[in-house]
Amino acid sequence: MSSVTPTRTEVLVVGAGPAGSGAAAWAARLGSDVVLADAAVFPRDKTCGDGLTPRAIGELERLGLRDWVRAHTVNQGLRAHGFGQTLHLPWPGGSLPDWGSAVARTELDDHLRTTAIKAGATGIDGVRAVDVRRESGRVRAVTFTQGGRSASRSFEIECERLVVADGVRSPLGKVLGREWHRETVYGVAGRCYVASSTHADDPWISSHLELRNERREVLSGYGWIFPLGRDAGGVNLGVGTLATAKRPADVAIKPLMSLYADQRRAEFGLGEELRMPTSALLPMGGAVSNVAGRNWALIGDAAACVNPLNGEGIDYGLETGRLLAELLAEDPDADLATVWPALLRDHYGESFSIARRLAGLVTVPRLLPALGPIGMRSDLLMTLALRWMGNLVTDEDRDRAARVWRWAGRRSLAREARPLFG
Incomplete structure (x- = not known):
């Protein structure tokens, strides 16, 4: 970390989560002068399930972090519970790695930020x-504050290009005009850490697709238990529900999380204390507009690059950070106002469109209790669901399941009332 605050840079990245640190690392490796700024002091926590799907693992391998991740826990797939069934669904592999992991965000984000700094970024x-200072339709500088109210100072950092990676709320994105559209599905989620005497080193992540409230009603969401490894001595436990503006989530997340822990305590050897409980709202599936201007762009959670079917965002954060860094290196004069939304739609439009349409159906009352038992009785259907829900389909995949998913995505995208990311 620099002891002197820079006053200007080629690429200014605001937000040092996976998206921002990924963008900063790639931009620095590709030859740009980079400043990576964050409101928090690292290491810091972040509300998240901590799960790293094969899609995220693939991006971490690109960054050269395979051995570091494998020194943590390694899992081989999903154990799906619900409606009287338990299925073990291995990661499908194919063009993506065939393994996953889970690393607490306190550690993951700090390591990614360090990776960016080692690549040459100034942190x-x-x-x-x-705030921002604009001239001739471009962002010329970002205004920062530092310190508490009684002793704060403000300063500017001038930049040629601005990358906004400040999370789901995206305060700087709002300054730039970002708008979240809640008519499409969004997530309400919470997580905590719990000691586990039996499952801290489990080779499977667990998902309970039959999430019930205190009245035993099935909710439009799921609970999860992600092992963090023997050294961590526990699991990441959380719950998430889906909602839309028409059908908002009528749940109190932290009490629901406590209820879920009570329901699973004996089976997973869980301790009594739920440590560090936090919750968040998640814009999903490109449900934001104004994601870019002439020389600035939103990435990761700030651009609603979150999977509508499982709430996963780390993989998309890493991907969008790399994609934007590559774009800036290939064409430094690109008008990001048009190029970046088009690239996001090309890369994620089909999968996000069909995924958020399916996720919206889950919010319809009584649909999940009717269809859930049918799906859970079929290993084939659930294997397909794991691959589709996790967006474990890439452009390189040519098998039938991948073709069906892309076919459905194209037809869904053609029926969108509002363009994704626009």
Whole structure:
């Protein structure tokens, strides 16, 4: 970390989560002068399930972090529970790695930020981006504040290009005009850490697709238990539900999380204490507009690059950070206002469109209790569901399941009332 705050840079990245640190690492490796700024002081926590799907593992391998990740827990797939059934569904492999992991965000994000700094980025933390200075339709500088109310100072960092990776709320994105459209499905989720005497080193991540409230009603969501490894001594436990503006989530997340832990305590050897419980709202599936301007762009959670079917965002954060860095290196003068939304739609449009349409159906009352038992009785259907729900389909995949998913995505995308990312 630099002891002197830079006053100007070629690429300014605001937000040092997976998206921002990934973008900063790639931009620095591709030859740009980069500053990576974050409001928090690292290491810091982040509300997240901590799961790393094969899609995320693939991006971490690109960054050269395979051995580091494998030194943590390694899992081989999903154990799906629900409606009287338990299925073990291995990761499908194909063009993606055939393994997954889970690393607490306190550690993952700090390591990714360090990776960016080692690549050549200048890191500054504890500074909050609050405004921008524009000239001739371009962002010329970002205004930051540092310190508490009684002793704060403000300063500017000038930049040629601005990358906004400040998370689901995206305060700087709002300054730039970002708008979240809640008529499409969004997530409400919470997580905590719990000691486990039996499953801390489990080779499977667990998902309970039959999530019930205190009245035993099936909710439009799922609970999860992700082992963090023997050294961590516990699991990431959480719950998530889906909602839309028409059908908002009528749940209190932290009490639901406590209820879920009670329901699973004996089976998973869970301790009594739920440590560090947090919750968040998740815009999903490109349900935001104004994601870019002439020389600035939103990536990761800030651009609603979150899977509508499982709430996963780390993989898309890493991907969008790399894609934007490559775009800036290939064409430094690109008008991001048009190029970046088009690239996001080309890369994610089909999968996000069909995924959020399917996720929206889950919010319809009584649909999940009717269809859930049918799906859970079929290993084939659930294997397909794992691959589709996890978006474990790439452009390189040519098998029938991949072709069906892309076919459905194209038809769904053609029926969108509002363009994704626009």
